[in-house]
Amino acid sequence: MRADSRTAVDAEDAVPDDDKKQAAHRALVDRVLSGEGRASAEQRARAFSNDGLSPPLDVLLGKVALRPTQVTEADFATAKALGLSEDQVFELVVCAAVGQSTRLYEAGLAALAEATGNVRPVSPEQVEDALAVCAAFNTTDRLADAFGFEVLSPRPLRQEPSTCSSAVTDSACLEVCPR
Numbered sequence: 001m002r003a004d005s006r007t008a009v010d011a012e013d014a015v016p017d018d019d020k021k022q023a024a025h026r027a028l029v030d031r032v033l034s035g036e037g038r039a040s041a042e043q044r045a046r047a048f049s050n051d052g053l054s055p056p057l058d059v060l061l062g063k064v065a066l067r068p069t070q071v072t073e074a075d076f077a078t079a080k081a082l083g084l085s086e087d088q089v090f091e092l093v094v095c096a097a098v099g100q101s102t103r104l105y106e107a108g109l110a111a112l113a114e115a116t117g118n119v120r121p122v123s124p125e126q127v128e129d130a131l132a133v134c135a136a137f138n139t140t141d142r143l144a145d146a147f148g149f150e151v152l153s154p155r156p157l158r159q160e161p162s163t164c165s166s167a168v169t170d171s172a173c174l175e176v177c178p179r
Helices: 003-014 017-034 041-049 057-066 073-081 086-115 124-147 170-176
Strands: none
Touching: 017 041, 017 086, 017 124, 041 086, 057 073, 057 086, 057 124, 073 086, 086 124
16 A cells, blocks of 8 residues: 555544545535536526525425425426426436435534533434434435335235235234235
């Protein structure tokens, strides 16, 4: 290993993990807002902040940010009817999802900073880890809802009563396996 490589690795190891997570998140936000893309930087910034969007694009991106399960094909069709390409719509949806997740992540970090006291059932690092994971899952869930991807559920798949392997009665099966 070269001396300058060792120095870079040593410097990276000296950075606390919470700073690395926040730096990684900032890098994601920077890439989404300033990286190469089909949508303009201004459009991406407005989608990220969920502010200053013109109708009807505000409806689609507002749903992605606040009610992602309500996004419909019609919302995408309306956005594309504005003359936006599929790539541009995709980028703006990603910006809206990452923007909302960022706001929630930053609110969580602010609440952690405000609530930090002498009695800690968990360490601040553990809470920051949890917030980083929540932000990642929040983004994933918003994008899955917006694009109609099925996210796995802990509920068992629906089965017909004759093939149900559960030892519960048929009426109890209905509570577990909606038909």
